[in-house]
Amino acid sequence: MDDTSHSKVRLTSAEIANLWSQYVNDSMSICILKYYLKNVQDKDIKSILEFALELSERHLEKIKEFLDEDKYPIPKGFTNEDVNPDAPPLFSDIFMLIYMHIMTIHGLTGYAGAVSTSIRKDQISYFIQCNTEAMELYKRILEVLVDKGIASRPPNINAPEKVDFVKKQSFLTGWFGDRRPLNAIEASGIFFNMKKNVGKIVLEIAFSQVAQSQELREYFQRGQKLCDKHYEIFGDLLSESNLPSPPKYDSEVSSSTVSPFSDKLMLYQIVTLISTASGYYGAAFSLSQRRDLATKYAILIAEIVKYAEDGVNILIDHGWMEQPPTFDDRRELASKK
Incomplete structure (x- = not known):
């Protein structure tokens, strides 16, 4: 009998952790993206920011549904109180794009981890969808970075004449003498x-x-x-x-x-x-x-x-750190009897 259907089993602690973390991070992203969108001038970068904001807002609504079904409290995260969209520009359009590139890499890493730690079918499907969307966002960002000539390319490497194998222990050294x-x-x-x-x-x-x-x-x-x-x-x-x-x-x-x-x-x-x-x-x-x-x-x-x-x-x-989902302290509960 399939026990991974969301109608049959509660969210696991790992699945709650995934949703909780994504909610807090996406609520922060929404604040930042709203501010960026008030100041961005470049139409290509603006399109990236709009797509990212759409994804984050959609994620929050979906996470609320999951947590409500499980009767788990919705995190506070970040709200309109944490952003002043009318503040003067602090970053250039170029940095907004660089920032999006870095944060999307973080998102891809997080979604892959969420898929691998989920059990329920709806959670696996949800985070696979998030990963797919993040890959599309990453692709769009990289295309704009390349088109504008600001993509930071890793170094090129010359091809060897043939396949070779390590023959000396000096391959591992590096403290003294010549380093490879x-x-x-x-x-x-x-x-x-x-x-x-x-x-x-x-x-x-x-x-x-x-x-x-x-x-x-x-x-x-x-x-x-x-x-x-x-x-x-x-x-x-x-x-x-x-x-x-x-x-x-x-x-x-x-x-x-x-x-x-x-x-x-x-x-x-x-x-x-x-x-x-x-x-x-x-x-x-x-x-x-x-x-x-x-x-x-x-x-x-x-x-x-x-x-x-x-x-x-x-x-x-400062009382700013929202407590992540935490297991019951059994000793404390026992001491209250």
Whole structure:
């Protein structure tokens, strides 16, 4: 008998976690997209933003249906209170497109994880649909990036004359003496993480000049310095192998000091991006075969985890961190008898 039909079984904890996380993130996206749409000038980029907003709004309605059916509370997430659409432009059209590129990559990663952790048929179908829509969004974004000549292409690599196999243990070394050039897998991980750091740097520059709280302004400035440091470390590794770095977009921030977003939204955005970065660093770490790369990644991961933790503590101190779905504390329940 099929026990995966939504009419027969409750949502699992993993499925609730997927829906809860998507609701919070999409509610934040709606705030950001509404602001972008008030300021964007380029018609091609505007079309991207409109499509993304349509998807996010549709997701929220569907998630409400799922959670209501299961009698699970709808998260608060982010609302119109967290955005000022009439604030002056803070970002250029180019950065809006770069931002959408990065966030769509995050969405694709999240939807793939949601499919793999879902059991109910309706949940699997829903997240497959989300993934399909995100792939279409990604395709449109990349086409515009390429058409406008701002797509950041990873380095090219020359084809070998024949298939070869590693013959020396020195393939793994990297601390002392001559280091072998990066392989394509290692360079790909470095380049990808640099592109994501570029996006975080721009956000941290912008948020540090519009945040209401001095504490947050200092936190964002600290994050900018940390991401710049990581960008330089990664860039040096590419340079050793005579490979280019992706461009930076620091100049795509205006001089506005009027915040389009609440401090809560800006802090949540940065903490989420930094926390996700630790996962992407970890993936690159696991595929790096030069020992010096593994050591560098371990150090960099520790730095960003500490920075993210400090951001979470600020969210908690201000009462801004919505508690994720949490299991009952059985010991606490027992103590109340």
